[in-house]
Amino acid sequence: MESFFLRYRNLLVLLAMLAAQIIGLAVQVRRSEAGRGGFDTPDGPGVRLVRLWSEGLVSQPERLIHNSKMGLIYFWQNYIDLHRVHQQNVELQKTIDRLRLEQASLLEDARQGERLQKLLDFQEKYIYKTLAAQAIGSSGTDQSRVFYLDKGSADGLDRDMAVITADGIVGKVRDVFPHTAQVLVINDQTSGAGVILETTRIRGILRGNAAGQTQIVGILADQRIQPGEKVLTAGGDQIFPRGLPVGVVEKVVRDPDRDSFIDVLVKPAAHIERLDEVLVITSTQPRFNDQQEQDMTQSEEQKGAEVTAIKEQKKAAELMAERLPGLTDPTLPPDQQPLHDASNPSPIGHAPQALHADRFTPGAAGGDAAPAKPVVTLKPGQIIDPASGLPIAKPANKPAAQTATPQRRNP
Amino acid sequence: MSVLSADTRRDLEIHRYPVLVYSLVPLVALVLQAWLPRVVGRYVWFDLPMVVTVYFALGRRSPIQGTLLGGGLGLFEDALSHHAIGINGIAKTIAGFLAASVGVRIDVENHTIRLALNFLLSLLCSGIYLFIYRFLLGMELEWSWFTELMKAMGNSVIALILFPLLDKTQIRD
Numbered sequence: 060m061e062s063f064f065l066r067y068r069n070l071l072v073l074l075a076m077l078a079a080q081i082i083g084l085a086v087q088v089r090r091s092e093a094g095r096g097g098f099d100t101p102d103g104p105g106v107r108l109v110r111l112w113s114e115g116l117v118s119q120p121e122r123l124i125h126n127s128k129m130g131l132i133y134f135w136q137n138y139i140d141l142h143r144v145h146q147q148n149v150e151l152q153k154t155i156d157r158l159r160l161e162q163a164s165l166l167e168d169a170r171q172g173e174r175l176q177k178l179l180d181f182q183e184k185y186i187y188k189t190l191a192a193q194a195i196g197s198s199g200t201d202q203s204r205v206f207y208l209d210k211g212s213a214d215g216l217d218r219d220m221a222v223i224t225a226d227g228i229v230g231k232v233r234d235v236f237p238h239t240a241q242v243l244v245i246n247d248q249t250s251g252a253g254v255i256l257e258t259t260r261i262r263g264i265l266r267g268n269a270a271g272q273t274q275i276v277g278i279l280a281d282q283r284i285q286p287g288e289k290v291l292t293a294g295g296d297q298i299f300p301r302g303l304p305v306g307v308v309e310k311v312v313r314d315p316d317r318d319s320f321i322d323v324l325v326k327p328a329a330h331i332e333r334l335d336e337v338l339v340i341t342s343t344q345p346r347f348n349d350q351q352e353q354d355m356t357q358s359e360e361q362k363g364a365e366v367t368a369i370k371e372q373k374k375a376a377e378l379m380a381e382r383l384p385g386l387t388d389p390t391l392p393p394d395q396q397p398l399h400d401a402s403n404p405s406p407i408g409h410a411p412q413a414l415h416a417d418r419f420t421p422g423a424a425g426g427d428a429a430p431a432k433p434v435v436t437l438k439p440g441q442i443i444d445p446a447s448g449l450p451i452a453k454p455a456n457k458p459a460a461q462t463a464t465p466q467r468r469n470p
Numbered sequence: 471m472s473v474l475s476a477d478t479r480r481d482l483e484i485h486r487y488p489v490l491v492y493s494l495v496p497l498v499a500l501v502l503q504a505w506l507p508r509v510v511g512r513y514v515w516f517d518l519p520m521v522v523t524v525y526f527a528l529g530r531r532s533p534i535q536g537t538l539l540g541g542g543l544g545l546f547e548d549a550l551s552h553h554a555i556g557i558n559g560i561a562k563t564i565a566g567f568l569a570a571s572v573g574v575r576i577d578v579e580n581h582t583i584r585l586a587l588n589f590l591l592s593l594l595c596s597g598i599y600l601f602i603y604r605f606l607l608g609m610e611l612e613w614s615w616f617t618e619l620m621k622a623m624g625n626s627v628i629a630l631i632l633f634p635l636l637d638k639t640q641i642r643d
Contacts (some may be wrong), residue, residue: 069571072538076559081557082558083556106555109549109555110555116500165525198551199500200514201617203552206508241552271512333508
């Protein structure tokens with residue numbers, strides 16, 4: 060028996076190693092409901108422990124290498140390569156001052172927008188808080204496109220947080236350790252992000268392929284999709300807020316597995332192959348820092364002062380209106396209104412009597428004394444006698460303009 | 471500095487290394503494998519733990535050591551990825567075993583043999599990985615044989631440079 064083990068010890072060790080690993084695989088594998096296998100589910104405690112050890116062993120040297128590299132870059136940029144730094148500093152300060160004012164205004168709009176969205180029961184999210192982190196390492200294999208950040212749960216990171224750069228989305232936090240975090244990049248085969256094409260408004264799911272390209276899969280063939288069209292996050296995946304840039308359409312190819320479907324290859328906006336610094340969206344709830352709060356308070360105070368001034372003006376106008384004599388008083392019954400009060404001096408008395416009555420004088424032609432003659436009975440150029448109210452014959456040699464002379468005299 | 475004990479039967483044929491080399495080189499390979507893709511981008515056409523496994527399996531000429539080293543490095547690689555732990559482990563376990571088994575029978579100092587072995591074992595490793603992923607686990611995986619071919623070639627080129635350097639760390643009587 061002993062000789063058997065000695066003779067076949069190499070094979071036995073090999074089989075033992077293989078058996079142990081196959082059993083381990085069987086324990087780990089979980090199948091999704093759709094029948095598609097995947098490892099995006101949280102690891103079990105044992106597996107997580109192994110990952111933690113491996114990550115702890117590798118991340119410290121990686122951090123050392125990364126810090127050394129960053130230190131060299133910092134030394135070069137801050138002590139050696141200092142051309143035009145002062146001028147840039149002045150320009151940047153001006154830009155900051157301008158942007159702060161703009162930001163305060165935008166934050167107010169955002170807050171108002173969110174209030175309105177709450178009223179409308181919208182589910183969209185705004186980015187309110189991000190955490191900058193450095194990429195320090197990767198999985199080392201192109202079958203698993205993940206990388207590691209130098210921040211972890213101790214810094215407030217959590218699973219399924221979106222990772223972005225200023226250019227566009229990068230991926231999502233897949234696993235979190237105390238001082239590091241694993242990020243699944245959008246060009247991995249197991250990743251998925253809801254996206255929308257900017258102009259055609261066609262929605263799809265973004266994922267990676269074997270070559271490390273990002274593509275939108277499961278889209279019905281559509282001639283409107285052209286290279287160069289922008290791709291944005293759709294916001295329906297509960298990870299990426301809506302409207303973040305994803306990239307541009309690079310090429311449209313037929314789906315090899317399904318007829319009438321196409322794959323849209325997307326060139327990512329973020330440089331996902333060579334990332335140094337990224338932003339992790341840690342909160343989509345409104346939380347403003349002290350400076351932002353101060354700016355908004357100042358802005359609101361200014362707005363409040365304007366509103367107060369307008370109110371003061373309105374109040375003064377009302378006071379003036381109260382002091383002036385009124386013709387109607389809403390608090391009094393109609394028969395006691397100041398208009399009907401005999402003691403109240405009326406601004407308008409009886410109409411003065413005309414010195415020389417004419418056809419326009421009240422009570423003259425068309426007035427009370429003589430009933431108005433219907434216009435249709437008159438003839439053009441016919442003149443009415445003010446005394447009798449009867450038409451008089453028009454003199455043949457008298458111009459019509461002279462008949463208007465008395466009208467001009469009448470005040 | 472202490473050295474690893476050699477098999478008594480083939481004591482003269484077995485390469486021996488300082489413990490520091492035997493422990494640090496695999497660790498450095500793991501760290502560089504994890505860090506270099508940040509520098510070279512998508513062209514990750516190398517697998518340093520694989521090269522190190524083949525080197526030590528050939529040098530030590532012990533299938534057990536080759537199996538354990540390959541399995542250990544593969545498991546570490548798996549743990550750094552987001553896939554199940556064991557896929558690379560199984561592939562490199564077999565690669566380490568085969569490299570050591572071949573090393574007993576051939577001249578491992580020959581550069582051509584080293585290059586060919588690295589190339590073939592890398593391709594075998596890729597094939598085992600694909601087999602486990604698709605057939606053993608039944609999961610979908612798009613595969614690019616071009617990338618695997620490039621990786622095998624990259625491993626061979628690295629082996630040509632790295633093996634002579636590591637040979638210099640051998641303990642010679």
